[in-house]
Amino acid sequence: MMPAADNKLVIAISSRALFDLDESHSVYREQGLEAYSEYQVAREEQPLEPGEGFPLVQKLLRLNTLLGDRTQVEVVLLSRNSADTGLRVFNSIQHYDLAISRAAFCGGESPWRYINAFGCQLFLSNEAEDVRYALNCGVAAATLVSNKAGNSSSDQLRFAFDGDAVVFSDEAERVFKSEGLEAFSASERAAARTPLSGGPFKPFLAALHRLQQAFPASEAPIRTALVTARSAPAHERVIRTLRAWNIRIDESIFLGGLNKTEFLRAYEADVFFDDQETHCQLAGPHIATGHVPHGVANN
CATH class of the missing domain: 3.40.50.1000 (HAD superfamily/HAD-like)
Known part of the structure; x- marks a missing residue:
């Protein structure tokens, strides 16, 4: 097809x-x-x-x-x-x-x-x-802020995305920045069935999804991963948002604040996009990394 x-x-x-x-x-x-x-x-x-x-x-x-x-x-x-x-x-x-x-x-x-x-x-x-x-x-x-190019050893192209302020808007991250983790978790639990607004990379992710539809899921030459600092209970809103958008993410990794770098290396990402400069600096020596200067973290 x-x-x-x-x-x-x-x-x-x-x-x-x-x-x-x-x-x-x-x-x-x-x-x-x-x-x-x-x-x-x-x-x-x-x-x-x-x-x-x-x-x-x-x-x-x-x-x-x-x-x-x-x-x-x-x-x-x-x-x-x-x-x-x-x-x-x-x-x-x-x-x-x-x-x-x-x-x-x-x-x-x-x-x-x-x-x-x-x-x-x-x-x-x-x-x-x-x-x-x-x-x-x-x-x-x-x-592009990395000093490491992506690994082109296989034909499959692997994108990794942060969630808030990249794929999603920064509305939830603003709560975290202004009120802390407890308020963020309570807010996300209360809004679990309310889809997040789209961030700057939503249209690009949707375009990748449309190309993926030309192949069976097991044979797609593009693979996508969400690599986010979120954890339960803030996971549910993310899952329901992607479902409401009808966009497939092949892997979703909820790290609860752990360093993303080793997970990106295990996933074998060709490129990783994040709004947080700290995450980009940590991943940059190992993965081709793009800093997205968007949202409350970059004001």
Whole structure:
């Protein structure tokens, strides 16, 4: 069974998230734009090394082969480079045989304004300011803060999501932050049958769910996990919310405040999204990690 055309998944990624541009960026910071331009043009036939988002992009594009349709999953490059300095980026894309054909090179300006025009459902970048703008535009977005790329040893693509302020709104987390754990638990118990509002990653999770429907659950090339600090009795509202949304989560891990990192490693996550910087810092050395600067924890 093939997914419908309107189920297309479009991911935007910055050039610095896709490729390792740290050395080039150092030239820009230390010597200025002209030196940076000369540096890139002189090396435009020299492929860039993969960045932390590279394995994830490889797996995303590989889904098209499994789906039997090269148009179902698209990756768009959004870059602060000019087209002139960005030629090295496109040459690197061709070198690694990545099926990326659409791009916006913005000549020093932020590329976030093109996210909705391209129809993107997720934006990954190293620029926190661009990510915040994307979230304000209603697009799931995260700042890649890890120093570890995802594990691309298998074809299956494994996403891990925090719950509150990522998949769900931060309404419950606000109670926890302002009134403490006991009030949070009482509030969630009382509202157990009232679905939570959606967070910034709900539409992206729904898009993944639609792609999953093209396969039997045991054969899906995408797997999703909710990895949350919640525990009983706050679990029930989460389960009932996902049921009300008619969205499948393959694994739900309620940790009750335990460190998430070992569970993410056991799950073999390709990428993990969380609104809490502390969780991101702990997971970053082991898992490709995206910080979602949304909700009360980031005010």
